[in-house]
Amino acid sequence: MTDNPADITEAMKRLKQAYPESHIALNFGNPLELLTAVILSAQTTDVAINSLTPALFARCKTAQDYAGADVAELEMLIKKSGFYHQKAKSLIGMGKILVERFGGNVPQSLEELVQIPGAARKTANIVLWNAFGKIEGIAVDTHVARLSKRLGYTREEDPVKIEKDLMNILPKDEWGRFAHLLQDHGRAVCTARKPDCTECFLNDICPSAFKV
CATH class of the missing domain: 1.10.340.30 (Hypothetical protein; domain 2)
Structure with missing residues (x-):
């Protein structure tokens, strides 16, 4: 974790409000x-x-x-x-x-x-x-890794180490949903090349806002 991370409870609250129907984007039946x-x-x-x-x-x-x-x-x-x-x-x-x-x-x-x-x-x-519906860890893809670093929750590059850092600061019952929320926000606002910090509802608590 960095010295000035975004408040995880507040970030989760806002992400849930912004993406109430957040779910996996892949289509499957079983x-x-x-x-x-x-x-x-x-x-x-x-x-x-x-x-x-x-x-x-x-x-x-x-x-x-x-x-x-x-x-x-x-x-x-x-x-x-x-x-x-x-x-x-x-x-x-x-x-x-x-x-x-x-x-x-x-x-x-x-x-x-x-x-x-x-x-x-x-x-x-x-x-x-x-x-x-089982939770044993946090799925760290490119969106989760990128946003976790920008929000100050980890300094790591390795997905397994990022996952460990996130598991240490998030309640276990939030692990599954957290990944989906960051994926949604990563696609919509906090993109890899040009994050839209002006329109981001986390810009007042994100340590990377307007710096990427």
């Missing part, structure tokens, strides 16, 4: 679809993933479908996601792990989820909170 979408979302936008998942989910409905999928066919279905060669291999690996170790089901613990190809802590936290 835990497997969410896990798949999050794995695909690395290094690309949720909008891009939402544009390709309907066809993918129509083709692959179970872990067994992914485990037995043809890699070339998967690559064609997910090409718009970027890095599709590696992601196709990850999805097949995901399917195999789910079938071999978890009976074809998405596991419900962080320790088990991170065993899946393409699923690190961020992915595990997203799946646990949004698919199962």
